[in-house]
Amino acid sequence: EPEVTQTPSHQVTQMGQEVILRCVPISNHLYFYWYRQILGQKVEFLVSFYNNEISEKSEIFDDQFSVERPDGSNFTLKIRSTKLEDSAMYFCASREKTSGSRSYNEQFFGPGTRLTVL
Amino acid sequence: LAKTTQPISMDSYEGQEVNITCSHNNIATNDYITWYQQFPSQGPRFIIQGYKTKVTNEVASLFIPADRKSSTLSLPRVSLSDTAVYYCLVGPHSSYKLIFGSGTRLLVRP
Numbered sequence A: 001e002p003e004v005t006q007t008p009s010h011q012v013t014q015m016g017q018e019v020i021l022r023c024v025p026i027s028n029h030l031y032f033y034w035y036r037q038i039l040g041q042k043v044e045f046l047v048s049f050y051n052n053e054i055s056e057k058s059e060i061f062d063d064q065f066s067v068e069r070p071d072g073s074n075f076t077l078k079i080r081s082t083k084l085e086d087s088a089m090y091f092c093a094s095r096e097k098t099s100g101s102r103s104y105n106e107q108f109f110g111p112g113t114r115l116t117v118l
Numbered sequence B: 001l002a003k004t005t006q007p008i009s010m011d012s013y014e015g016q017e018v019n020i021t022c023s024h025n026n027i028a029t030n031d032y033i034t035w036y037q038q039f040p041s042q043g044p045r046f047i048i049q050g051y052k053t054k055v056t057n058e059v060a061s062l063f064i065p066a067d068r069k070s071s072t073l074s075l076p077r078v079s080l081s082d083t084a085v086y087y088c089l090v091g092p093h094s095s096y097k098l099i100f101g102s103g104t105r106l107l108v109r110p
Helices: none
Strands: A005-007 A010-013 A019-024 A031-037 A043-050 A053-057 A065-068 A075-079 A088-095 A113-117 B009-013 B018-023 B031-038 B045-050 B053-056 B061-064 B070-075 B084-092 B104-109
Touching (some): A010 A019, A075 A088, B009 B018, B018 B104, B031 B061, B045 B053, B045 B061
Parallel strands (some): B009 B104
Antiparallel strands (some): A005 A019, A065 A075, A088 A113, B018 B070, B031 B084, B053 B061, B084 B104
């Protein structure tokens, strides 16, 4: 079965450094998302992306964050200047265009990238 | 988006049926009810979605009463591998985002 992949699985960085988290969504999917989960807390929505532009973003997704789909397969999340509080698990998800056989809110999540900011 | 309330945790034993109820009193007419499962250090995984009455798939059943103010996820004959956090989400179909609550931590014991 097709799956969302993410790299790296674990990223350690120094505060103030830039990081890029990479995701390869499922190939025929059209909607892409980033979520994060701080250890022991809820999964939080960051941003959704469709048709090469941001559809919606949360308050967390400030000017330090950006997303890009540089080619037909990758979807990236960039954090320009990491802070200690950015330490979390970051999940990429994708969804196909809604069709009769698929439930509307079925998003497929990747395994996550654990970001540790020191 | 409708607020959801579900138990913080539940315990069960292998082979039992587990029912997790979610309350969503202010559900809107165009809202769907969706359940996700999350194992430790993994991304959430879609389980089931419904709008009204009963929906069943190979993994679970979802019961939604006529007033839609609550829903019950039913897991038949749970095994140890069903130990996970289960999230009830309510929102319009084709929503751009999923809003997760704190979920129900299910522990299945031998």
